[in-house]
Structure formats: structure tokens, C-alpha cells
Amino acid sequence: MxxxxxxxxxxxxxxxxxxxxxxxxxxxxxxGDRPDIQDLPPLIVELIKKCxxxxxxxxxxxxxx
Numbered sequence: 001m002x003x004x005x006x007x008x009x010x011x012x013x014x015x016x017x018x019x020x021x022x023x024x025x026x027x028x029x030x031x032g033d034r035p036d037i038q039d040l041p042p043l044i045v046e047l048i049k050k051c052x053x054x055x056x057x058x059x060x061x062x063x064x065x
Contacts, residue, residue, distance in 0.1 A: 001048050002037050010035035 003009055015021050032054050037045045053059050 005040055
């Protein structure tokens with residue numbers, strides 16, 4: 001969602017062709033790491049954070065979006 005709104009890939013600095021770097025990224029995401037969200041209105045940032053919650057039960061339903 002942030003990539004669509006900002007035009008910036010959330011993991012643009014990650015070399016996905018590098019196996020170690022890709023694995024580290026995947027592990028980081030599983031451990032709750034999320035990209036910084038900048039230059040978007042606070043309401044949108046909060047919505048993105050809710051959609052990326054590690055607990056699926058806390059994420060908003062598609063119909064609520």
C-alpha cells in the first residue's frame with residue numbers, strides 16, 4: 001500500500017538476488033520489522049500500520065477499508 005501511494009519500494013535497498021540478504025529480510029519481516037513510511041498523511045500511515053499488523057486478527061477487514 002505504501003509503495004502504491006508513495007511510488008517508493010518499501011525494501012528498495014535490499015538486493016533480492018543476494019540469498020543471504022533475502023533471507024535476512026524475510027526473517028526480519030517475520031520478527032516484525034517493517035519499512036519506514038514517510039511523506040504520507042498520518043491517517044494513511046496509521047492505516048498501513050494496521051494492515052501490516054503481525055497479528056492477522058488485528059488487521060482491518062477488506063470490507064472496512
